[in-house]
Amino acid sequence: MGGLSLLSLENQVFRCYLTYTSILVLKMMLMSILTSVQRRKHGVLTSPEDAPLLKPLRKSHDDVDRVRRAHLNDMENIPLFFVVGFTYILTNPAPLIASYIFRIYTVSRIIHTFVYAIYVIPQPARGLAWVVGYLVNAYMAVRTIITFATW
Amino acid sequence: MGGLSLLSLENQVFRCYLTYTSILVLKMMLMSILTSVQRRKHGVLTSPEDAPLLKPLRKSHDDVDRVRRAHLNDMENIPLFFVVGFTYILTNPAPLIASYIFRIYTVSRIIHTFVYAIYVIPQPARGLAWVVGYLVNAYMAVRTIITFATW
Amino acid sequence: MGGLSLLSLENQVFRCYLTYTSILVLKMMLMSILTSVQRRKHGVLTSPEDAPLLKPLRKSHDDVDRVRRAHLNDMENIPLFFVVGFTYILTNPAPLIASYIFRIYTVSRIIHTFVYAIYVIPQPARGLAWVVGYLVNAYMAVRTIITFATW
Numbered sequence: 487m488g489g490l491s492l493l494s495l496e497n498q499v500f501r502c503y504l505t506y507t508s509i510l511v512l513k514m515m516l517m518s519i520l521t522s523v524q525r526r527k528h529g530v531l532t533s534p535e536d537a538p539l540l541k542p543l544r545k546s547h548d549d550v551d552r553v554r555r556a557h558l559n560d561m562e563n564i565p566l567f568f569v570v571g572f573t574y575i576l577t578n579p580a581p582l583i584a585s586y587i588f589r590i591y592t593v594s595r596i597i598h599t600f601v602y603a604i605y606v607i608p609q610p611a612r613g614l615a616w617v618v619g620y621l622v623n624a625y626m627a628v629r630t631i632i633t634f635a636t637w
Numbered sequence: 638m639g640g641l642s643l644l645s646l647e648n649q650v651f652r653c654y655l656t657y658t659s660i661l662v663l664k665m666m667l668m669s670i671l672t673s674v675q676r677r678k679h680g681v682l683t684s685p686e687d688a689p690l691l692k693p694l695r696k697s698h699d700d701v702d703r704v705r706r707a708h709l710n711d712m713e714n715i716p717l718f719f720v721v722g723f724t725y726i727l728t729n730p731a732p733l734i735a736s737y738i739f740r741i742y743t744v745s746r747i748i749h750t751f752v753y754a755i756y757v758i759p760q761p762a763r764g765l766a767w768v769v770g771y772l773v774n775a776y777m778a779v780r781t782i783i784t785f786a787t788w
Numbered sequence: 789m790g791g792l793s794l795l796s797l798e799n800q801v802f803r804c805y806l807t808y809t810s811i812l813v814l815k816m817m818l819m820s821i822l823t824s825v826q827r828r829k830h831g832v833l834t835s836p837e838d839a840p841l842l843k844p845l846r847k848s849h850d851d852v853d854r855v856r857r858a859h860l861n862d863m864e865n866i867p868l869f870f871v872v873g874f875t876y877i878l879t880n881p882a883p884l885i886a887s888y889i890f891r892i893y894t895v896s897r898i899i900h901t902f903v904y905a906i907y908v909i910p911q912p913a914r915g916l917a918w919v920v921g922y923l924v925n926a927y928m929a930v931r932t933i934i935t936f937a938t939w
Contacts, residue, residue, distance in 0.1 A: 501785045504724045508781040612832045630810040652936045655875045659932040
């Protein structure tokens with residue numbers, strides 16, 4: 487099967503990728519809202535021109551920094567899923583396995599944010615959620631390289 | 638219409654996506670230059686090995702931090718457009734609407750950077766520019782999920 | 789040649805893109821490991837719930853910050869390659885040129901990290917590695933715009 491039919495909407499794996507990719511986009515977008523909520527709650531201001539919108543109290547606060555770190559961790563990891571999830575479709579994986587991989591990744595990242603920035607749970611909760619997503623990305627990257635390696 | 642013909646170069650929406658995506662890539666690349674200009678101007682040094690290239694004066698400066706924040710905001714938002722703009726093409730949107738959506742997003746992000754880091758304009762200028770881009774991304778993500786949702 | 793056949797697995801340029809993209813994903817994933825190694829080595833802790841896993845000593849350390857800066861630089865640049873490398877395939881470039889461009893980019897980013905965060909080499913080593921990757925991205929973005937520009 488060529489790249490063409492794998493990128494067709496009849497390919498269940500591709501449709502699944504489109505769905506979970508969009509869910510992860512919305513999940514990442516929520517981080518901006520979460521940051522904004524924490525900023526307002528604690529009066530944390532970074533740009534002086536925001537003063538009319540937000541009563542400035544301090545330059546930083548633990549709760550704001552925590553959401554920022556969770557967001558940064560998303561930015562370090564989820565865009566890699568977007569790319570390597572796409573290349574993985576082209577290795578023609580078994581639909582059932584691929585759809586579970588996409589689901590597991592999405593859930594692991596939602597748990598990661600939850601235990602990091604919404605309701606803090608002691609380690610290794612966050613570490614485990616992170617590792618699951620990391621291994622999924624690594625698996626898809628390695629499978630792509632094995633399938634297409636041309637130097 | 639299947640995924641194949643939507644990703645063909647005869648599809649005006651896909652060509653439009655390729656154009657605006659590349660413009661946004663160049664726009665984000667400009668942020669690095671802008672940072673470098675501000676670093677030199679204010680002698681802000683982060684790595685000691687840069688000392689021969691740049692007369693070190695201080696560890697940070699408001700103008701540098703401002704460009705960095707604008708760049709970071711781009712990194713939080715524009716890659717999501719790259720992904721969800723692509724998945725949105727596959728929902729087979731009306732060409733006229735899709736091309737306006739891509740244009741509006743691109744312009745909103747350029748305005749965002751302008752009022753944030755080049756010529757600072759009081760709020761809500763930056764907030765409005767940000768919200769427009771945010772809503773565009775949300776719309777495209779939701780439309781993709783509605784079209785392809787397979788659990 | 790239409791977009792369809794360019795995105796087929798018979799197109800050597802597309803296969804090459806899939807390979808180097810996945811290599812760069814793995815390269816970026818390594819940055820997380822590298823950060824973790826440096827954090828443990830120097831006892832740098834950002835979240836209090838990590839205390840059982842890591843003996844907290846200090847809030848930051850130069851070696852940790854250096855790896856973080858290298859990672860951030862990757863995040864500013866490599867996702868742009870993912871996007872603009874993809875759009876560049878659709879300009880139907882000569883396979884030999886395209887494959888060298890993908891290789892040069894990948895090598896330049898590996899060198900960038902090496903001289904920045906693993907074995908620090910005086911400037912202009914890092915600057916040169918960065919500029920090569922920057923020019924590659926700019927070239928691919930401009931070629932895409934020239935090919936597809938529709939306003």
